[in-house]
Amino acid sequence: MDETLKDKTARGLFWGGMNNGVQQLIGLLAGIILGRLLSPDDYGMIAMITIFSVVATELQSSGFKVALTNLKNPTPNDYNSVFWFNIVVSLIIYLILFFTAPLIARYYHTPALVPLCRYTFLGFFISSFALAQSAWLFKNLRTKQQAKAGMTAIVVSNLVGIIMAWRGFAYWALATQTLVYILVNTLMVWHYSPWRPTFSWDPKPVRTMFRFSCKIMVSAILTQVNNNILNILLGRYYSAHQTGQYNQAYQWNYKASYTLQGMVQTVAQPVFVDLQDDRERQLRALRKLMRFAAFVSFPLLLGFSLVAKEFIVLTITEKWLVSAGYLQVLCVAGAFMPLSLILSNLIISRGRSDIYMWSTLALGVCQIALMLALVHQGVSTMVVAFTVLNVVWFFVWHFFARRMTGYGLLSLLKDIVPFLLIAAVTMVVTHFLTAGITVLWVRLLVRIVVAAVIYLGTLKLAHAKILDEALSYLRHKTPPSS
Numbered sequence: 001m002d003e004t005l006k007d008k009t010a011r012g013l014f015w016g017g018m019n020n021g022v023q024q025l026i027g028l029l030a031g032i033i034l035g036r037l038l039s040p041d042d043y044g045m046i047a048m049i050t051i052f053s054v055v056a057t058e059l060q061s062s063g064f065k066v067a068l069t070n071l072k073n074p075t076p077n078d079y080n081s082v083f084w085f086n087i088v089v090s091l092i093i094y095l096i097l098f099f100t101a102p103l104i105a106r107y108y109h110t111p112a113l114v115p116l117c118r119y120t121f122l123g124f125f126i127s128s129f130a131l132a133q134s135a136w137l138f139k140n141l142r143t144k145q146q147a148k149a150g151m152t153a154i155v156v157s158n159l160v161g162i163i164m165a166w167r168g169f170a171y172w173a174l175a176t177q178t179l180v181y182i183l184v185n186t187l188m189v190w191h192y193s194p195w196r197p198t199f200s201w202d203p204k205p206v207r208t209m210f211r212f213s214c215k216i217m218v219s220a221i222l223t224q225v226n227n228n229i230l231n232i233l234l235g236r237y238y239s240a241h242q243t244g245q246y247n248q249a250y251q252w253n254y255k256a257s258y259t260l261q262g263m264v265q266t267v268a269q270p271v272f273v274d275l276q277d278d279r280e281r282q283l284r285a286l287r288k289l290m291r292f293a294a295f296v297s298f299p300l301l302l303g304f305s306l307v308a309k310e311f312i313v314l315t316i317t318e319k320w321l322v323s324a325g326y327l328q329v330l331c332v333a334g335a336f337m338p339l340s341l342i343l344s345n346l347i348i349s350r351g352r353s354d355i356y357m358w359s360t361l362a363l364g365v366c367q368i369a370l371m372l373a374l375v376h377q378g379v380s381t382m383v384v385a386f387t388v389l390n391v392v393w394f395f396v397w398h399f400f401a402r403r404m405t406g407y408g409l410l411s412l413l414k415d416i417v418p419f420l421l422i423a424a425v426t427m428v429v430t431h432f433l434t435a436g437i438t439v440l441w442v443r444l445l446v447r448i449v450v451a452a453v454i455y456l457g458t459l460k461l462a463h464a465k466i467l468d469e470a471l472s473y474l475r476h477k478t479p480p481s482s
Contacts, residue, residue: 022151027255030158035316037165038173040244045171047228047247048108048235049117053178054224056093057124063216065135066348067209074139076195081205083132083197090128097121108235120175123182130186133193142192149188157181215353219360226364229371230382237375246379248316249326256304257334260297261341272349283405286346287415293338294416295466298423299455301335306427306451310444326383333387336394339416343397347404355400363393418462426455 064082068074098118105113137146161177169176225232231250234243271289275282304311305328312324347356367389374382401407430451437443459467 022147022154026151026154026158030162031251031255032315033162034165034174035248035320037162038170040242040248040319041240042171042174042244043247043251044235044240044242044244045110045113045116046120046174047231047243048110048240049104049113049120051224051228051232052097052104052117053120053124054228055221056090056097056121057127058217058220058224059089059093063213063220063353064206064209065131065138066216066353067213068132068135069139070212070349070351071209075205076198077202078205078209079132079136079195080197080200081202082135082209084201085203085206086128086131090125094121094125110240116171116175119172120178123179126179126186127182130189132197133189133195136193136195137189145192146189149185149192152188153181153185156184212351212353215357216348219353219357222357222360222364226360226367229364229367230379230386233371233375233382234379238379242379245320245322246326246383248320249323249330249383252308252312252323252327253301253304253330253334256301256331257297257337260293260300260338272346276349279405282346283407286342286401286405286407287411289342290339290412291415291419291466293342294419295459295464297335297338298416298419299426299451301331302423302427303448303451304334305329305331306431307444307447310440310447314440314444325380329380329383329387333390335420336391340390340394340397343394343401346401347397350404352400352404359396359400363389363396418464422455422458422462426451426458429454 064086068078068082071078098121101114101117104117105111134146136142157177157180160180161173164173164176230246231243234246271285272282275285308327308331309321309324312320312327344356344359347359367386370385370389371382374385398407398409398412402409402412430447433450434443434447437446456467
């Protein structure tokens with residue numbers, strides 16, 4: 001990559017990392033407080049209907065954010081066409097879900113879900129007002145502005161959620177927290193984006209992009225179903241309490257994994273699109289991002305798995321102990337998610353949204369069939385199967401990326417396996433070295449310190465280039481202004 005693109009990518013990773021790091025840190029603190037104030041049943045109520053909110057969000061956005069990013073030079077008219085389309089579609093979807101809320105409540109045998117659905121689903125309608133502006137910031141790698149918007153929204157929304165939970169609003173606190181986040185983020189994105197809509201609407205850009213974006217939309221919906229399949233089935237076949245225990249583990253795993261996923265998401269597709277006319281440089285960029293993701297993801301998620309029990313008990317008390325076991329397993333799948341994200345973004349940047357869609361569909365079919373086959377075998381068995389399948393699917397994403405770029409399996413293994421092995425051995429050694437410590441908070445702190453020293457020390461002794469580059473950037477480089 002030339003220096004300009006290098007600076008853009010470095011800046012994007014820096015601000016993407018800061019944004020997600022700050023959001024996850026605040027989310028960590030808020031999650032601890034909310035976990036103490038609320039019950040598994042409260043989390044279970046929200047988990048049951050989450051799938052409807054996220055699917056509705058994908059329907060109203062219709063993949064146009066990705067489609068706009070994939071255009072070499074999108075015009076103001078392109079953004080305007082998408083803006084008005086999203087608002088109209090989101091309003092129609094909200095009205096449909098408003099009147100079908102009783103059917104959702106009947107599926108879960110929980111009448112209290114009717115008003116909760118109608119309140120929570122307002123979020124995707126509000127978010128439709130910011131999609132075009134968000135796409136402009138994303139396309140132009142304005143990661144600093146995206147970071148400021150996200151960090152402001154997470155602070156305000158978590159304060160509101162905590163205050164409401166403290167005042168006894170139960171699951172309504174979680175629903176309001178999400179709505180406030182969406183509203184504040186929407187306002188901030190409008191503030192930072194220079195693009196403004198006009199009242200004249202030209203449907204042609206939407207029609208032109210829809211052939212590509214509809215596959216992204218379907219893929220995104222399938223991804224959300226895949227991610228939430230256990231919430232859907234547990235809410236149906238198990239109690240709200242058991243659903244809440246699993247959802248707590250899922251949320252903590254997501255927070256840890258998304259710290260890195262959000263970082264690479266801010267730069268992967270725009271960088272791949274910029275380099276699409278130079279396949280050799282694009283492959284080099286792909287391999288470098290994969291090494292960086294492996295360097296961070298494996299120790300972060302496997303380390304979280306190592307301290308899951310201590311973390312859960314110390315932060316949100318023993319009432320959530322069951323979720324600690326689920327979290328230990330889910331972290332393994334979470335470690336591979338940022339790597340899968342990079343490969344899927346490469347596929348999208350090549351304009352092959354069809355491959356992305358069909359691969360996601362195949363994963364969903366396999367996952368649903370497997371979960372239904374195991375639904376009466378217990379939650380733990382389903383969590384293990386979910387994890388194994390998602391790790392295996394990482395290699396399916398690589399299969400398609402290899403066909404497009406020549407990124408062979410041996411090259412892939414060379415890029416990621418050293419970090420995986422060092423991280424895994426680090427966690428095993430750390431476990432045995434600290435197993436005799438009986439005080440939970442001492443064991444938690446010692447395990448974090450020991451694991452960090454062993455992992456980074458091993459990489460330093462091995463002269464890992466990615467470590468030297470990261471340390472050099474942190475010491476000598478100030479993120480360029482944007």
